[in-house]
Amino acid sequence: xxxxxxxxxxxxxxxxxxxxxxxxxxxxxxxxxxxxxxxxxxxxxxxxxxxxxxxxxxxxxxxxxxxxxxxxxxxxxxxxxxxxxxxxxxxxxxxxxxxxxxxxxxxxxxxxxxxxxxxxxxxxxxxxxxxxxxxxxxxxxxxxxxxxxxxxxxxxxxxxxxxxxxxxxxxxxxxxxxxxxxxxxxxxxxxxxxxxxxxxxxxxxxxxxxxxxxxxxxxxxxxxxxxxxxxxxxxxxxxxxxxxxxxxxxxxxxxxxxxxxxxxxxxxxxxxxxxxxxxxxxxxxxxxxxxxxxxxxxxxxxxxxxxxxxxxxxxxxxxxxxxxxxxxxxxxxxxxxxxxxxxxxxxxxxxxxxxxxxxxxxxxxxxxxxxxxxxxxxxxxxxxxxxxxxxxxxxxxxxxxxxxxxxx
Amino acid sequence: xxxxxxxxxxxxxxxxxxxxxxxxxxxxxxxxxxxxxxxxxxxxxxxxxxxxxxxxxxxxxxxxxxxxxxxxxxxxxxxxxxxxxxxxxxxxxxxxxxxxxxxxxxxxxxxxxxxxxxxxxxxxxxxxxxxxxxxxxxxxxxxxxxxxxxxxxxxxxxxxxxxxxxxxxxxxxxxxxxxxxxxxxxxxxxxxxxxxxxxxxxxxxxxxxxxxxxxxxxxxxxxxxxxxxxxxxxxxxxxxxxxxxxxxxxxxxxxxxxxxxxxxxxxxxxxxxxxxxxxxxxxxxxxxxxxxxxxxxxxxxxxxxxxxxxxxxxxxxxxxxxxxxxxxxxxxxxxxxxxxxxxxxxxxxxxx
Numbered sequence: 001x002x003x004x005x006x007x008x009x010x011x012x013x014x015x016x017x018x019x020x021x022x023x024x025x026x027x028x029x030x031x032x033x034x035x036x037x038x039x040x041x042x043x044x045x046x047x048x049x050x051x052x053x054x055x056x057x058x059x060x061x062x063x064x065x066x067x068x069x070x071x072x073x074x075x076x077x078x079x080x081x082x083x084x085x086x087x088x089x090x091x092x093x094x095x096x097x098x099x100x101x102x103x104x105x106x107x108x109x110x111x112x113x114x115x116x117x118x119x120x121x122x123x124x125x126x127x128x129x130x131x132x133x134x135x136x137x138x139x140x141x142x143x144x145x146x147x148x149x150x151x152x153x154x155x156x157x158x159x160x161x162x163x164x165x166x167x168x169x170x171x172x173x174x175x176x177x178x179x180x181x182x183x184x185x186x187x188x189x190x191x192x193x194x195x196x197x198x199x200x201x202x203x204x205x206x207x208x209x210x211x212x213x214x215x216x217x218x219x220x221x222x223x224x225x226x227x228x229x230x231x232x233x234x235x236x237x238x239x240x241x242x243x244x245x246x247x248x249x250x251x252x253x254x255x256x257x258x259x260x261x262x263x264x265x266x267x268x269x270x271x272x273x274x275x276x277x278x279x280x281x282x283x284x285x286x287x288x289x290x291x292x293x294x295x296x297x298x299x300x301x302x303x304x305x306x307x308x309x310x311x312x313x314x315x316x317x318x319x320x321x322x323x324x325x326x327x328x329x330x331x332x333x334x335x336x337x338x339x340x341x342x343x344x345x346x347x348x349x350x351x352x353x354x355x356x357x358x359x360x361x362x363x364x365x366x367x368x369x370x371x372x373x374x375x376x377x378x379x380x381x382x383x384x385x386x387x388x389x390x391x392x393x394x395x396x397x398x399x400x401x402x403x404x405x406x407x408x
Numbered sequence: 409x410x411x412x413x414x415x416x417x418x419x420x421x422x423x424x425x426x427x428x429x430x431x432x433x434x435x436x437x438x439x440x441x442x443x444x445x446x447x448x449x450x451x452x453x454x455x456x457x458x459x460x461x462x463x464x465x466x467x468x469x470x471x472x473x474x475x476x477x478x479x480x481x482x483x484x485x486x487x488x489x490x491x492x493x494x495x496x497x498x499x500x501x502x503x504x505x506x507x508x509x510x511x512x513x514x515x516x517x518x519x520x521x522x523x524x525x526x527x528x529x530x531x532x533x534x535x536x537x538x539x540x541x542x543x544x545x546x547x548x549x550x551x552x553x554x555x556x557x558x559x560x561x562x563x564x565x566x567x568x569x570x571x572x573x574x575x576x577x578x579x580x581x582x583x584x585x586x587x588x589x590x591x592x593x594x595x596x597x598x599x600x601x602x603x604x605x606x607x608x609x610x611x612x613x614x615x616x617x618x619x620x621x622x623x624x625x626x627x628x629x630x631x632x633x634x635x636x637x638x639x640x641x642x643x644x645x646x647x648x649x650x651x652x653x654x655x656x657x658x659x660x661x662x663x664x665x666x667x668x669x670x671x672x673x674x675x676x677x678x679x680x681x682x683x684x685x686x687x688x689x690x691x692x693x694x695x696x697x698x699x700x701x702x703x704x705x706x707x708x709x710x711x712x713x714x715x716x717x718x719x720x721x722x723x724x725x726x727x728x729x730x731x732x733x734x735x736x737x738x739x740x741x742x743x744x745x746x747x748x749x750x751x752x753x754x755x756x757x758x759x760x
Binding site: 011012014015017018019020021022023024025026027029030037040044047048050051052053054055056057058064065066073087089093094095096097098099100101102103104105106108109112113118119120121122123125126127132133143144147148150151152164166167169170171172173175178180181183184187188191192195211212213214215216217218219220226239252256257258281282283286287289290308309310311312313314316349350351 | 409410411412413414415416417418419421422423427431432434435436437438447455457461462463464465466467468469470471472475478479484485486487488489490492494497515516517529531532533534535536537538539540543545546549550552553554556559573576577578579581582583584607612615616618641643645646647649654656657659667669670671672673674676678688690691692713714745746747
């Protein structure tokens with residue numbers, strides 16, 4: 001591109017200063033090859049001048065056979081920035097755990113060089129690969145070649161959104177189950193729910209291998225699977241002594257334990273754990289990964305209802321299954337999801353997430369609908385108010401039969 | 409016809425041989441230096457992950473550049489983290505130093521491990537979103553420039569997770585971050601009554617309002633907003649282009665603090681409001697950079713080793729948080745939305 005055609009971007013140029021790698025530099029690299037990236041840079045400079053975005057509201061585009069996966073985007077100043085008049089985004093389903101061969105990444109780059117702006121996000125907030133900006137006419141041919149390269153669209157709209165998982169057993173000793181495989185298998189099993197929006201709103205699944213929750217499942221997934229274990233932490237006393245010998249303050253580690261379940265005997269140089277008190281929070285394991293490991297009876301907890309603030313407030317996922325073995329073919333988890341979706345789809349208003357619906361309808365109705373029994377692990381504490389429901393059949397029964405019936 | 413519903417590439421095809429061999433058999437890890445994780449398997453095999461910060465908005469030139477590096481040093485394998493970092497998966501120890509040297513030469517920051525700031529999770533902002541109250545990439549660049557040494561050094565009391573969302577839709581678990589930077593609108597939507605009937609359904613727009621501030625105006629085939637009840641969430645704008653919520657003069661940024669998703673020690677926590685509003689001041693948002701730096705410095709100075717931002721605040725109390733940070737406490741800080749009541753104090757135990 002001739003110098004005269006280079007976008008003038010005095011404000012954005014300020015963001016090429018400083019040590020952190022600059023997105024403006026990335027945009028300029030793309031702008032040197034593609035008119036759309038150059039106009040994107042010009043339009044962004046305009047946003048920096050007048051402090052507002054310049055994308056039109058909404059816009060529906062797509063490729064054959066799919067109800068989502070491509071986000072329509074149109075400039076609000078197409079005369080001025082004609083090359084971003086249509087600047088749509090592909091969401092491309094990432095491999096579980098975001099592992100890549102360079103061969104696969106290069107294929108993506110080649111397709112995107114041909115049909116798009118040459119700009120990407122690695123990755124979007126949900127976990128997809130984001131290919132940022134292609135005109136309408138390029139969408140179908142671009143998708144065709146992406147499909148040939150082995151990639152498929154992710155979710156958008158009122159659909160299952162692309163599930164994502166932490167690196168799990170591929171690279172982490174804390175993983176309590178195979179996060180990558182569960183993520184892949186759920187994604188494959190629910191392609192229809194992912195690609196053809198037909199629900200009241202979005203539904204997110206996120207999978208973390210331990211309580212450190214590296215994919216923030218608790219904060220933003222309607223269905224959060226978080227690794228845990230049932231038995232006792234495994235301790236390698238020699239490795240504990242090694243940490244102590246290397247100057248680690250083991251007592252300080254014990255002080256961080258929220259239930260004071262671990263104790264350090266300075267004289268015997270022994271660490272012990274009170275299994276009944278341990279809540280498996282990962283604190284001590286994080287501090288001493290060489291010496292401490294999750295127990296052997298491993299699995300996951302399932303939590304539901306997490307979401308960001310829109311519409312009624314942010315919610316964190318809450319426990320509905322405190323422990324479940326997570327083993328292929330994951331039938332129980334798949335069946336639970338289907339039951340949850342059926343109830344949610346039947347009962348929710350437009351744009352009502354699962355968590356908001358459960359709050360509106362009550363946990364009691366939700367648990368009944370999906371066939372889960374109440375257990376104390378589901379709550380911080382029982383209710384303080386005396387306003388609760390009885391089913392008619394419960395109060396019609398002979399009195400001595402009540403307790404068993406209520407708890408079963 | 410292309411194949412549809414083929415799903416993502418299978419993860420197992422993307423794993424380097426050392427991972428395939430030791431899948432599920434990793435024994436422990438160490439952090440020999442910032443940005444370098446050393447994982448050791450029960451088999452004795454070792455894997456080094458070299459973590460590199462990226463601007464997330466990447467050109468394919470950048471992707472090809474890191475592919476070249478991966479071909480040269482990590483057998484053609486790499487991954488990305490949940491916080492937009494790149495990780496080179498190096499199985500030969502000899503390659504670690506040479507990769508680090510080449511990364512330094514190319515100006516790519518290595519860090520984000522242990523007690524450091526990891527990369528900032530963020531949204532599209534003015535680059536590609538249609539409802540933003542601020543830009544995303546620009547503020548992130550400025551804040552990471554400002555806190556660069558805390559990415560490359562592990563010198564903080566605990567890990568620090570910063571996230572940015574360009575509006576209160578808060579894509580990306582922003583609401584559970586140590587520091588959450590959030591774009592906010594501050595004025596009720598401006599209704600375009602000519603446009604409204606063409607692009608909107610009255611019931612969905614009315615129902616979209618969490619405070620019940622919108623009601624139909626059948627004569628105009630439009631709606632009106634009870635402006636006293638509007639909290640500027642922009643949900644109605646998502647439902648209708650005729651409910652313009654963006655206002656360049658009054659949009660800006662709020663900062664929430666003390667959230668986390670990890671269960672370690674304390675359970676996951678929401679971020680809570682610290683600063684209700686800072687102006688949009690591109691290109692370098694000096695007020696935002698200054699506010700974030702202050703929060704990090706005060707926390708780093710006062711927290712005990714291992715204490716996340718929220719754990720530190722819970723120990724010292726919010727009243728002391730506002731005192732130490734010098735942030736004014738206002739009526740904005742007292743919740744008056746859906747689940748406000750549990751945030752009111754019901755004891756007479758205070759600090760001063």
